[in-house]
Amino acid sequence: xxxxxxxxxxxxxxxxxxxxxxxxxxxxxxxxxxxxxxxxxxxxxxxxxxxxxxxxxxxxxxxxxxxxxxxxxxxxxxxxxxxxxxxxxxxxxxxxxxxxxxxxxxxxxxxxxxxxxxxxxxxxxxxxxxxxxxxxxxxxxxxxxxxxxxxxxxxxxxxxxxxxxxxxxxxxxxxxxxxxxxxxxxxxxxxxxxxxxxxxxxxxxxxxxxxxxxxxxxxxxxxxxxxxxxxxxxxxxxxxxxxxxxxxxxxxxxxxxxxxxxxxxxxxxxxxxxxxxxxxxxxxxxxxxxxxxxxxxxxxxxxxxxxxxxxxxxxxxxxxxxxxxxxxxxxxxxxxxxxxxxxxxxxxxxxxxxxxxxxxxxxxxxxxxxxxxxxxxxxxxxxxxxxxxxxxxxxxxxxxxxxxxxxxxxxxxxxxxxxxxx
Numbered sequence: 001x002x003x004x005x006x007x008x009x010x011x012x013x014x015x016x017x018x019x020x021x022x023x024x025x026x027x028x029x030x031x032x033x034x035x036x037x038x039x040x041x042x043x044x045x046x047x048x049x050x051x052x053x054x055x056x057x058x059x060x061x062x063x064x065x066x067x068x069x070x071x072x073x074x075x076x077x078x079x080x081x082x083x084x085x086x087x088x089x090x091x092x093x094x095x096x097x098x099x100x101x102x103x104x105x106x107x108x109x110x111x112x113x114x115x116x117x118x119x120x121x122x123x124x125x126x127x128x129x130x131x132x133x134x135x136x137x138x139x140x141x142x143x144x145x146x147x148x149x150x151x152x153x154x155x156x157x158x159x160x161x162x163x164x165x166x167x168x169x170x171x172x173x174x175x176x177x178x179x180x181x182x183x184x185x186x187x188x189x190x191x192x193x194x195x196x197x198x199x200x201x202x203x204x205x206x207x208x209x210x211x212x213x214x215x216x217x218x219x220x221x222x223x224x225x226x227x228x229x230x231x232x233x234x235x236x237x238x239x240x241x242x243x244x245x246x247x248x249x250x251x252x253x254x255x256x257x258x259x260x261x262x263x264x265x266x267x268x269x270x271x272x273x274x275x276x277x278x279x280x281x282x283x284x285x286x287x288x289x290x291x292x293x294x295x296x297x298x299x300x301x302x303x304x305x306x307x308x309x310x311x312x313x314x315x316x317x318x319x320x321x322x323x324x325x326x327x328x329x330x331x332x333x334x335x336x337x338x339x340x341x342x343x344x345x346x347x348x349x350x351x352x353x354x355x356x357x358x359x360x361x362x363x364x365x366x367x368x369x370x371x372x373x374x375x376x377x378x379x380x381x382x383x384x385x386x387x388x389x390x391x392x393x394x395x396x397x398x399x400x401x402x403x404x405x406x407x408x409x410x411x412x413x414x415x416x417x418x419x420x421x422x
Contacts, residue, residue, distance in 0.1 A: 008144065011154050012137055015161075019136040022161045023129040026170045027064070034066030045073050045087075048289050051115040060118045064125045072124070072172030075099065079120050084286055086300035086309070089274045090323045092266075094206040095174035099123045124172040131176045132169055136161055138183035145190045146391060148384035178208045189217060190390075198262040206266035209320055213401065218259035220393050222252045224374065267320075274319035277302050279312035332408050354402040361387055361395045368392070 068076055071091065078088055079096035102123035103116060110119060136157050143153035163169075169176045185200030198218065205211030281302035286294075294301050300309065311322035324330040335343075362369050364387040373392035383389075 007150060011144075011150060012140060014154065015136050015140050015157050016133055018158060019133045019161050020129075022166065023132055023170065026166050027125060027129070030066040030167075030170065031063050035062070039069070044070055045077070047073065047077050047081075047293060049117060050287065050289060051117060054113055054115055054118065056110070056113040057115055057118040060114060060121055064121050067124050067128075067171045068121055069171070075172050075174065076117065076120050076124075079103070080116055081290070083274075083277065084284075084290060084301055085294065086278060086319075087323055087327045089270075089319050090327065092174065092205075092207055092209060092270060094203060094266075095177050098127060098177065099172075102127055121172070125170075128170055128172075128176045131180045135176060135180035135183055138180060138187055142183050142187040142190060145187065146388075146394065147386065148388065148390075152385065174207045178204050178211065181207060182211070182214060185214070186217060189221060194218070194221070194259070198259050201263045202266055205263055206270070209267060210401070212264055212267055213397065215260040215263040216397065216400075217393060218263065219256045220373075222256040222259065225252075271318055271320060275312065275317050278309055278319070279317065330409060335409070351402065351406065354398060357386075358395055358399045358402075361391065365389070365392070 074088060074091045075096050076099070077084075078091060078093070079099040083089060083093075099120050103119035106126075107114070107119040107122060110122075114122065139160055140153055140157045143156050144150055147153050147156075165175070169179070181200050181204035185197045185204060188194075188200060189197035201211065201214045201218070204214060278300070281304045283304065284302055286301055291301065293299065300306075309322075311317055311319060314322075368389060369392065373389060
């Protein structure tokens with residue numbers, strides 16, 4: 001084994017140990033703070049519990065109850081009951097499926113001591129801790145490959161383990177699963193294992209809708225390879241050959257469309273499922289207590305006797321867009337309100353860091369950025385560190401998410417996205 005591989009393996013073990021330590025510390029802190037600080041009373045989704053608590057349920061609730069607040073309630077409810085309410089479809093199915101699988105298999109021996117909800121809560125603590133360690137290792141592998149700087153990659157991962165977004169990475173949210181799949185998929189993409197990357201990035205879309213943005217990495221790679229191949233063919237033919245570029249353009253369109261389709265497929269299938277559930281409903285058995293909750297809160301359930309939802313009549317009936325618009329009031333400039341100024345101030349430091357990173361990279365590579373990273377990289381251009389050419393597509397990705405977050409998202413979501421992607 002070469003010395004460089006030995007150093008990388010040592011770094012990986014350092015990442016594993018540090019990520020594991022931060023998970024244990026986060027679990028301890030959330031348990032203590034959840035016991036000391038009263039819960040904020042909010043009109044958030046909080047379905048009633050129908051199961052009688054078993055022996056270990058109070059213990060699990062005391063230790064990990066803080067992981068089940070806010071959006072985690074949706075994921076736990078979906079894992080336990082499925083998609084009963086219309087607004088549940090804002091939360092994608094891969095994470096609830098994994099929780100239910102863990103509760104029904106690995107944690108099945110505890111079914112005599114824990115209810116299904118208790119096992120799901122324990123699955124959140126165990127599953128997200130393991131996924132976070134995997135995401136940290138994947139991020140190190142990716143960073144080391146892109147930056148070509150082992151120390152900088154290690155520092156980046158250690159900072160990732162300490163990000164304030166840790167509260168979301170340990171709770172019953174899908175962010176940790178999404179990060180692990182995205183980092184691993186991009187690492188495979190950098191090693192040119194494109195099909196494997198497509199599969200992982202597709203699974204990431206099955207965890208969160210913003211996984212659709214990852215298709216940009218595959219499109220950019222196809223364009224890079226197409227142009228490089230066309231230049232090589234032209235040089236081999238003794239000069240510019242128009243038909244070489246035409247052929248590579250056609251191949252880029254076809255391969256790029258195929259890759260993007262693989263990434264978008266889980267999103268499309270989930271929207272089809274939502275359309276069939278609410279636009280062509282069949283008889284479903286909803287427990288009376290959950291029907292009463294729907295009536296009290298105004299939640300929509302699939303009911304053949306009720307009027308068809310208006311989004312079913314859209315030219316392209318995308319349930320996710322409807323839910324974001326109606327239930328969460330997400331849209332262009334909708335968060336720009338005087339009462340939200342404190343939240344903007346809260347997000348300002350992270351946003352500034354994102355802008356500074358983009359500015360530094362553009363100032364270091366103005367011509368390269370002007371040609372969208374598709375021109376000649378030059379022999380004298382840096383090949384390692386933050387400003388090397390391979391970082392370009394990640395700067396674009398981060399900048400796009402930053403702008404979308406500022407103008408179209410709530411600040412709570414914006415903080416998380418910027419911190420993880422930056």
